[in-house]
Amino acid sequence: MPKEYRTIREVAGPLMMVSDVEDVTYNELGEIELPNGDIRRCQVLEIDGKNALVQLFESAAGINLAGSKVRFIGKSMELPVSPDMLSRVFDGLGNPIDGGPAIIPEKRLDINGTPMNPAARDYPQEFIQTGISAIDGLNTLVRGQKLPIFSASGLPHAQLAAQIARQAAVRGKNEQFAVVFAAMGITYEESDYFVQSFKETGAIDRTVMFVNLANDPAIERIATPRMALTAAEYLAFDMGMHVLVIMTDITNYADALREVSAARKEVPGRRGYPGYMYTNLATLYERAGRQKGKDGSITLIPILTMPEDDKTHPIPDLTGYITEGQIILSRELYRKGVTPPIDVLPSLSRLKDKGIGEGRTREDHAATMNQLFSAYARGKDARELMIVLGEAALTDIDKKYAEFAEAFEREYVSQGYTANRSIEETLDIGWKLLHILPRSELKRIKDDMLDKYYAE
Numbered sequence: 001m002p003k004e005y006r007t008i009r010e011v012a013g014p015l016m017m018v019s020d021v022e023d024v025t026y027n028e029l030g031e032i033e034l035p036n037g038d039i040r041r042c043q044v045l046e047i048d049g050k051n052a053l054v055q056l057f058e059s060a061a062g063i064n065l066a067g068s069k070v071r072f073i074g075k076s077m078e079l080p081v082s083p084d085m086l087s088r089v090f091d092g093l094g095n096p097i098d099g100g101p102a103i104i105p106e107k108r109l110d111i112n113g114t115p116m117n118p119a120a121r122d123y124p125q126e127f128i129q130t131g132i133s134a135i136d137g138l139n140t141l142v143r144g145q146k147l148p149i150f151s152a153s154g155l156p157h158a159q160l161a162a163q164i165a166r167q168a169a170v171r172g173k174n175e176q177f178a179v180v181f182a183a184m185g186i187t188y189e190e191s192d193y194f195v196q197s198f199k200e201t202g203a204i205d206r207t208v209m210f211v212n213l214a215n216d217p218a219i220e221r222i223a224t225p226r227m228a229l230t231a232a233e234y235l236a237f238d239m240g241m242h243v244l245v246i247m248t249d250i251t252n253y254a255d256a257l258r259e260v261s262a263a264r265k266e267v268p269g270r271r272g273y274p275g276y277m278y279t280n281l282a283t284l285y286e287r288a289g290r291q292k293g294k295d296g297s298i299t300l301i302p303i304l305t306m307p308e309d310d311k312t313h314p315i316p317d318l319t320g321y322i323t324e325g326q327i328i329l330s331r332e333l334y335r336k337g338v339t340p341p342i343d344v345l346p347s348l349s350r351l352k353d354k355g356i357g358e359g360r361t362r363e364d365h366a367a368t369m370n371q372l373f374s375a376y377a378r379g380k381d382a383r384e385l386m387i388v389l390g391e392a393a394l395t396d397i398d399k400k401y402a403e404f405a406e407a408f409e410r411e412y413v414s415q416g417y418t419a420n421r422s423i424e425e426t427l428d429i430g431w432k433l434l435h436i437l438p439r440s441e442l443k444r445i446k447d448d449m450l451d452k453y454y455a456e
Contacts, residue, residue, distance in 0.1 A: 002071040002168035004033075011063055014056050014217065015263050016042065018070050021052045027076040027112070035067035041092050042070075042078065043219060045264060055219045055260065057093070079227050080105030085208045085347035086178060087196060092212030092224035098195075105187065111226040113233060124324075127355040128244070128299060131420035132160075132341035134413045135349075137430060138369055139327055141172070142355035143242060144290035146300045146323040148250075150316050152309045155329045158190055159417045160340045161248050161303055165194075166203040167420045176241040179182055179207045182215050182228035185214050186251025189388040195353055208235075214252075221256035231285045236296030243298050245263040245288065250281075250304035254315045270314045272414075274381045276316045285322045324350040345377060367445040368430045372408070374444055375437060379405025397441070404436045437451055 001443055003022070010017040011121035016032075027048055032040045040063070046053040054070075079094045080103050089098035094111075096102060125143030127392060130136055133353065141147050165179045181198075183191060191211045198204040208231050212224040225247050232243045247253075254273060261274035262389075269275035288300035300325070306316050309331065320326055330343035356365040379401040386394055394402065412429050431453050434442060 002073055005070045006066075008032075008065045008068055008070060008231060009051075011060050012063070013263055013300055014060065014219065014260075014426055015045070015280050016054050016056060016060070018052045018054060020050050021047075021072070022050070024072045028069055029075060029077060030072045032063065033069045033071070034062055035064055036062075038062070043258070043415070045070070045143040046179060053264070055263075055317070056218050057219055059381050061133065074298045076110055077226075078108040079230045080108050081231060081238075082106045083239060085231055085235075087207065089209040089211060090227070090331075092184070092210060092216055092227065093425075094210070094218040096226050097211065101187075109230050110232060111223060111230045112283075113226070113230060115283075115286070116291065120291050120293075121290045123354070124299075124351050125354040125360075125401070126299075127171065127296075127360045127423070128242075129167075129169050129171050129222050129423055130164050131134070131169075131422075132163065132342075132413060133322050133421055133426040133429060134340070134344050134347075135164075136328060136361075136423050137347040137365075137412070138352075139325065139347045140352035140361070141152060141301075141354045142297065142351045142367075143297045143299055144288065144303070145325075145349070145351050146285050147290045147325055147327065147349055148316075148319050148323050149301060149303045149327045149329065150311065150319075151303060152331060153305050153307075154445070155331065155341065156306065156339065156417075157248065157303050157335055158193060158331060159244050160184075160329070160342075161301075162194055162197045163340070163417045164206065164301060165198065165244070166201050166247055170242050171423075176239070177206060178235050178241045178242055178243050179203070180210075180228045180232045180235070180245045180255075181207055182210045182212075182214045182225050182245070182247045184224050184247065184249060185216075185256065186211070186249065187214055217257045218256035221253055222260065224309050225253060225284050229284065232298050233287065236298045237294050238390055240295035242296060245298060245300045246303065247265075247284075248303040250302045250319065251307065251315050254281075254316050272440075273314050277314065278321070280372060285319075297364045313444065325352075333409065333413070336408050336409070339416055340413075344413065345380070362427055364431075364445075364449050365427060368427060368453075369432070369450055371434060371442055371444040372412070372430050375401060375404050375434070376408050379403075379408065389425060397438075400437055400441075407433055407436060 005018045028044045030042045041057040042054040124142045127142040128141045208273045210228045235241045288298045290297040325348040328343045333341035382402040384397040
């Protein structure tokens with residue numbers, strides 16, 4: 001029986017100080033019993049000699065210093081896991097909120113996980129098809145990669161996240177594929193949108209959802225992505241599935257970190273975020289990957305809204321250091337009606353070369369990708385010149401490039417949130433657009449490939 005303490009010294013907002021404790025450890029869970037018999041949960045944030053600083057999961061209202069008791073239960077937060085988790089919706093602490101029964105666990109796993117030994121990592125190289133041309137064709141996602149989406153407030157990252165979760169697939173081999181979806185600090189409407197979107201398309205059958213709403217406590221928001229990654233590790237490395245983890249919104253997670261840090265009176269770092277935010281984000285992102293000798297893999301797409309559309313803000317800045325590229329959404333494209341408004345030029349997938357080519361996608365993928373990037377960049381320049389100097393100042397070839405840029409945004413990048421294009425369709429659209437330009441301009445594609453695809 002855990003020892004009970006009646007030594008609550010202070011309650012300040014979400015924090016509580018308990019004195020004269022013995023053998024209590026960092027991150028340990030506790031229970032507070034109120035005079036009326038209510039139980040509230042808490043977690044140890046700091047141990048200083050015999051004093052324990054704990055963070056409450058629920059509100060502090062009604063806690064009486066003299067009449068309340070605290071018990072520490074000797075373990076950190078755990079997630080009960082089993083294959084039955086698929087098609088279920090949980091809150092940020094792993095409790096079912098879809099009206100279904102509790103999970104009968106095969107085992108309970110510590111949500112902080114165990115770091116993957118770098119020597120046991122396998123290199124990410126197999127292609128994942130998202131059905132979205134701007135990602136599959138130009139910034140290809142591979143199994144085991146960490147590829148964040150940088151959005152901004154008001155841009156449709158929720159629709160893009162739901163589309164990727166519904167459509168993502170491992171091609172060819174008949175392999176088990178699952179999606180773990182973690183939502184942090186979102187509104188009830190957004191949460192309902194995701195749940196209904198997955199149910200309508202049947203994607204819920206292979207999805208595990210963890211939903212933390214905006215009015216839930218900050219400490220739960222910090223636990224939510226760890227719950228999701230623990231479920232993903234179980235599905236990937238115990239059950240041999242290929243798992244795509246989508247997290248939205250990392251900005252809300254970082255704000256919860258800042259809130260807890262401020263409550264603990266820690267010295268703030270950049271923009272008030274704690275100095276250890278880089279390390280903290282790395283403990284999440286680095287749980288993705290592939291392990292030698294294990295069939296499964298974890299691919300991670302964290303989504304974050306850049307405050308004030310600022311790429312140098314600490315959250316996107318640190319995320320960019322840890323992950324392998326980024327997909328950037330553009331307000332300008334969104335205003336033009338391009339859906340999804342993916343800005344392909346500043347976007348980057350550092351591992352795209354590993355997942356494309358013959359045997360993975362198609363032999364012409366790398367060459368057409370480079371040619372499309374080059375032609376679109378030149379077309380955007382030509383369009384800007386046209387705005388400044390007028391159309392008469394452009395050469396005929398510049399006009400072709402400007403026409404290409406318009407068609408590229410309209411037909412290649414813009415596809416709506418329901419179109420699910422195979423990689424072959426994406427490549428064929430690319431070739432169709434390259435026909436706008438004369439063959440002599442396609443300098444990044446070899447002649448034998450031009451003979452095969454451009455002549456059609």
